[in-house]
Amino acid sequence: MAKSLYEKVWDAHAVRQLPNGATQLLIGTHLIHEVTSPQAFGMLRDRGLTVKYPQRTFATVDHIVPTDEAQEPYSDPLADAMIKALRQNCKDFGVTFFDTDTGKQGVVHIVGPEQGITQPGMTIACGDSHTSTHGAFGAIAFGIGTSQVRDVLATQTMAMSKLKVRRINVDGALRKGVRAKDVILHIIMKLGVNGGTGYAYEYAGSVFDAMTMEERMTVCNMSIEGGARCGYVNPDETTFNYLKGRPYCPKGAAWDEAVEKWRGYASDPDCQYDDVVNINAADIEPTVTWGVTPGQAIPISANIPMIADLPEDQKGTAVEALEYMQFNEGESMKGKKIDVVFVGSCTNGRFSDLEEAAGYLKGRKVANGVKAICVPGSQVVSMIAEQKGLHKIFMEAGFEWRGAGCSMCLAMNPDKLVGDQLCASTSNRNFKGRQGSITGRTVLMSPLMAVAAAVTGEISDAREVFGL
């Protein structure tokens, strides 16, 4: 019978049905970080359990890492305690730790792919909702809670109910200035922030076929913002070319065998989906959020919706969002003065994101009064960017060039908005208070759009700013 990638990977990893009706699912690759793992290690110690497959668990530190302070102890004693706890846990339980002195540390969802740990056909879990990122490789990858981190550490499995699969076809050619970030913001805008609840999203169509791996990661990363616990793209030559030669990938004859196996995981052409959504690529514009959920978004040429025009069930949150954002219904997002620009995060902190941003920044300056920071997603990204001189372009334009980490995406570190600052951000969440100030305001957008905002000092249409 024809199967989707989701079903094939599920079947290859399903161990048995548990007495409670859920499936015991083998998690082939487990990624951990400092925020959601210490309690899980504590639970192991309490129960006298060990890490069952330590060679399949990989750790790094990202959320709490200060991006402007390399030396320990960190000024924040709580952050310092967290990195030390992770280091000790990895040592005690035999887990590989991409520590800050390895040159490989970074945001966990950037480290996994760049080390070649993330591969097609895997099940991947991590105590972090943006684990959906790894689906870009044709893996089934999803975020889990800390008790499940404990389960995976102790047994390499967890209890899981099978999801339905929705195929999202985006066909046609993207218009000028439209990036992967716009594609996923558009999808969430159309299907809603809970439209994907109960589903895995399979992204397909000519737009995804043409995307680079880094672009696919940007899209899969935000699947969870659409309510889908995981999202994936079927593996193809683009996937294999990206992975070839990476440290944790098979070599030689084993590589050829792996590629054959990976190819076989792709959804069969005639498989059945629980739902199919078709989107015309030409309908997608550079997209920005105006509210406090990633679904409260508009094409940059449109105006913030009138409350009366919204479906009944969206009116309440829209009114609440506009009050928080200090915006009015019916107005344009263009021209809104910004205070901060953040380029980085597991959504848009990879080399290609920085390269594009630098390309448009070259010879330009950040507008007066705007604080702009660029935070490479990993030490590897940082190293490559510096080899190519991108850091100089950022700094000459007036950006701060930082060390690798989650930074201002969630502000569990010193990078935070202050007061009700408005931030043009390449991250993934515009929730109230998300960027570290309880009145701080976030507008999500692509790196291209963020750079346009940086140089004009206001939310802008990058196509107009850069003559695209």
Next chain:
Amino acid sequence: MSLPAIKQVTGKGVYIPGDDIDTDRIIPARFMKCVTFDGLGEFMFYDVRHDPQGNKRKHNLNDPRFAEASIIISGNNFGCGSSREHAPQAIAKAGFKAVIAEGYAEIFFGNSTQLGIPCVAVSAADRAKLAAAVEADPSVEITVDVDKLEVRFGGQSVPCTMREANRDALLSGRWDPISDLIAGAEEVAAVAAKLTYMQ
């Protein structure tokens, strides 16, 4: 380890209005700089309950009339966003034993089940009825009946839903699956042996 079956939860309710209440709102990230879950209860919905100066805002969670509440009533897509288990941990540590909402984000729902917190879904109309009932009389007793899939309050009864596997887990006292997962070790090894990347 044997766990109690959770067939129903009875208590007073508090209404937390709004849809898409994300886990950053339930427990802001700055309170997650910790290596245990201890003490998270006091920070539950901290920024919803306090203004930037730390003064208490006017909110049901600050209203003494709802001080005894142990059941949260809220809107759609409750618990969206981050996978942080700190959110249901904070809810549990603040003394809440069940959630009634129009719908839940996937990860929050699963995390809550695993902590033994039933999260049942009701229609928007029934959520409104419940909210009105507790607003009118905060002492009204609410029963979340996981077994019969209904919510009873003040002489009324409304239907609720819950994903079957999670419901079974609560009813059978298997909501924390660790013992069952450990028991499957041999079968796990057999499945792992068939996967090249696990070798």
